[in-house]
Amino acid sequence: MWPKAYSFTLFIPLLRDLSIFNKTIIMRYVLAAFALCAMAIAGCNRKADYDAIFKNPLLYSKTVYQLNTVVMGNNFSPIVASRNYTYANVAAYQVIAGGYPDQYESLSGQLHGLKKTPSPDKTKPIDVEFAALLAFCKLGEAVTFPAGSMQDYVDSLKKLAEDHGMPEDVLNNSIAYADTVGAVVMGWSKGDHYLQTRGASEYTVMDSPGRWVPTPPAYSAAAEPHWKEIRPMVLDSSNKFPAPPPYAFNIKDKNSDYYKQVMLTKNAIDSLTPEQIHIADFWDDNPFKLNVSGHLMFGTKKFSPPGHWMSIVGIAAEKAHADFGTTVTAFTKTAISLFDAFIQCWDVKYEFNTVRPETVINKYIDANWRPHLQTPPFPEYTCGHSTGSAAAAEALTSVFGDNFNYTDTTELEFGIKSRTFKSFRDAAVENNWARFYGGIHFHHSCQVSTQLGKEVGELVVQKLTMKKTKSS
16 A cells, blocks of 8 residues: 555656656656556456356356357268267366266276376365366367367366456366377377278269169268268267168058058048147258258258267256266267267268158159258168257256257247257157158158167166266
8 A cells, every 4th residue: 555645646756756668767767566456356356166167057158059050150060060069078078077076977998998097286286177178179179070160168267267256277278188088089089080981982872762862952072971980989880779671662552561651651641630730840950951042052050869868968967957977978978969869870871872752752642742940961760860869868868867848949040949858868859750741751760769878878778877876
């Protein structure tokens, strides 16, 4: 504090008797004193509640949502998106397991190829939750995006830490630990054969009865025909759960199972009820719909199927009042289940290469018929969304229990009303009807897919030990 005799109001007039040089020197000291006082006041007023801020599980859900928007904005397919969510969540989870080893089991040795991630240095204090968020962001953008796609958000997290009084050493130690774990997970991700599939041969289009060909309006090439070559997380192989052969293509025999499925689909789309339309639209999750009006073409975007289920995890965690660690566990287990479900499903898709309902109906029954939803660019059997949804439902049920009633508000931002479910499995069953109501799958395919996805999810739940029990 300045002595009373030398208050600023009395001190400044004294400068009149000094040389210009001395006045300049003294004014510099005065300004420096003002700055120091301001810093002291700011320091006194700065909050020191960073621990509570970063232990809030809603912040983790918000961070996953941020990745969701980045994935959507970059037009990544649902298959590739599942990879983003998985590695990002695994990185975050490994930080949690490293920071709280008495509560959480590391996934090292449980996921194929994942080696031990370092534990934090006990002599260097960290904020575990803050480090988990940073590790998530690091992997979320790095596994498929160019560096920097989440930098603004990362900077906002760091500023949040500073504004709420996180000590500098804790801040720096947390960043360093997140980078360390992130580097291990990033190195592991590079061994999953993803880069090799970028240069693999494309799907061969052949106009053969019953074989998949590109569909309108974009007539896009087949998506990810080599995805079965990606290293699974838990599955022993992509064909761990082989699918029964689809119904044999037979459009001439009206008594054949195949013909009956075709007509069941056509007739359903021709007479959809408002409720069925809502179900189809709610689970559409088309990351890029090409809209065509005359010569005008434009795209509209929504969350992909994995993105939709990531949103459901956040909704469930909030309703259950789950803590930060449980929330990360739920996201990670669900992401792993989705990842392996897509690998299993894509193995089946490109084994049978089956044609879409739209192609069959247009060629043999009604050239002007259109499905309610836009047909995605890959073979029909089996259904990726139904497989993934059933797998995700098993993962979430293992964390939050069965008969977990919730309202899914994910689609509100896309102008679609919410839906309420009595359980995650209930939602998965509705999903297989949704793909049928959309006219993009035969219902038999969706039913088979739901069963296979359930088996994938059950295996993930059975094989992974994550949250430790008191007995363990």
